[in-house]
Amino acid sequence: MLFKKYLLGKLELQNRIVMPPMTRSRAAKEDIATSLMAEYYRQRSTAGLIVSEGTQISRQGQGYAWTPGIYTTEQIAGWRKVTDAVHKENGIIFAQLWHVGRVSHISLQENNQPPVSSSELVAEGVSVFIDPEGRGPENGVGEMIQHSKPRALTQPEIQAIIKDYAQAAQNAISAGFDGIELHAANGYLINQFIDSQANNRTDNYGGSLENRLRFLKEVVQSITAAIGNEKVGVRLAPLTTLQGTVDDNPVETYTEAVKLLETLQVAYIHIAEADWEDAPVMEVAFKESIRAHFSGTLIYSGKYTKERAEEALQQGWADLIGFGRPFIANPDLPYRLENDLPLNEPKRAYFFGGSVTGYTDYPFYNTTTNTF
Numbered sequence: 001m002l003f004k005k006y007l008l009g010k011l012e013l014q015n016r017i018v019m020p021p022m023t024r025s026r027a028a029k030e031d032i033a034t035s036l037m038a039e040y041y042r043q044r045s046t047a048g049l050i051v052s053e054g055t056q057i058s059r060q061g062q063g064y065a066w067t068p069g070i071y072t073t074e075q076i077a078g079w080r081k082v083t084d085a086v087h088k089e090n091g092i093i094f095a096q097l098w099h100v101g102r103v104s105h106i107s108l109q110e111n112n113q114p115p116v117s118s119s120e121l122v123a124e125g126v127s128v129f130i131d132p133e134g135r136g137p138e139n140g141v142g143e144m145i146q147h148s149k150p151r152a153l154t155q156p157e158i159q160a161i162i163k164d165y166a167q168a169a170q171n172a173i174s175a176g177f178d179g180i181e182l183h184a185a186n187g188y189l190i191n192q193f194i195d196s197q198a199n200n201r202t203d204n205y206g207g208s209l210e211n212r213l214r215f216l217k218e219v220v221q222s223i224t225a226a227i228g229n230e231k232v233g234v235r236l237a238p239l240t241t242l243q244g245t246v247d248d249n250p251v252e253t254y255t256e257a258v259k260l261l262e263t264l265q266v267a268y269i270h271i272a273e274a275d276w277e278d279a280p281v282m283e284v285a286f287k288e289s290i291r292a293h294f295s296g297t298l299i300y301s302g303k304y305t306k307e308r309a310e311e312a313l314q315q316g317w318a319d320l321i322g323f324g325r326p327f328i329a330n331p332d333l334p335y336r337l338e339n340d341l342p343l344n345e346p347k348r349a350y351f352f353g354g355s356v357t358g359y360t361d362y363p364f365y366n367t368t369t370n371t372f
Contacts, residue, residue: 097168
């Protein structure tokens with residue numbers, strides 16, 4: 001099933017393999033996508049669906065050096081190079097919209113302001129990547145540093161960010177993306193509202209589960225009103241505790257989140273499974289419950305092999321499968337998987353920042369000579 005076509009709304013995907021969002025930190029100054037990034041995504045266009053790296057919706061939404069934005073005219077033009085390159089290869093690409101919330105540093109914020117969050121809570125030991133000397137990504141020199149203490153958003157500020165999300169979605173369509181994926185996972189801003197231990201608000205955005213889901217609901221409503229629900233996916237991470245976000249009752253919380261997204265009729269939900277050593281296992285019963293409550297497309301990512309992917313598709317609780325790190329080193333990953341060919345090993349030292357090395361220089365399999 002992995003190599004069969006799939007209809008995502010009105011979009012026909014050439015297979016059920018997804019290239020999920022992966023930060024590569026190679027944007028130019030002013031956080032603009034580059035021609036090198038266009039080549040990177042073009043090389044991987046045989047994925048059924050590409051979801052771009054996290055793309056900040058505003059200056060305030062940035063948490064790491066050298067990540068791209070989608071809130072200026074120049075940034076939209078930069079992303080247009082990427083989408084044009086992918087579409088020339090008959091690929092399909094969504095933009096992942098990102099606001100990091102508290103996972104930022106004052107040096108990345110306008111006028112050295114503190115980052116914002118649902119609450120004034122620090123995630124101790126959570127670091128962000130900064131470029132203290134302003135050398136740029138091509139030099140690959142940066143520094144990991146504890147995120148700055150955030151301040152809690154006011155309700156008018158929450159409404160302004162909701163508008164930023166909608167504008168970013170419109171900008172993504174203007175840049176040629178086929179749709180957007182809302183990043184509501186991995187400890188970033190929306191997740192900081194959802195998870196109980198990251199949200200101590202006492203107004204209608206905190207406390208009860210309904211209140212903690214309110215920000216997600218209003219952001220999705222704003223985006224779907226702007227570009228249409230058929231072009232909107234949402235990424236969730238029910239069991240991850242990344243960036244210090246922890247929920248006391250994750251199965252209950254994320255079951256309700258799925259039910260909410262069903263009522264909002266989003267095109268897909270992308271589940272990021274915990275994939276570190278000794279990570280909590282997402283039980284099949286939980287996945288089957290999500291399937292029962294959501295009639296749209298379900299994507300799962302997290303250390304999937306070809307065999308695990310086929311099993312998930314056969315069992316019916318997944319429709320598409322994301323392969324993350326393998327896509328870094330194998331631009332022709334779908335072909336290699338289908339033909340049981342060996343995979344290139346990724347060069348971890350070049351995951352973040354740098355230039356061509358470990359980015360666009362991985363070899364393709366030569367189908368004429370049957371050599372690498």
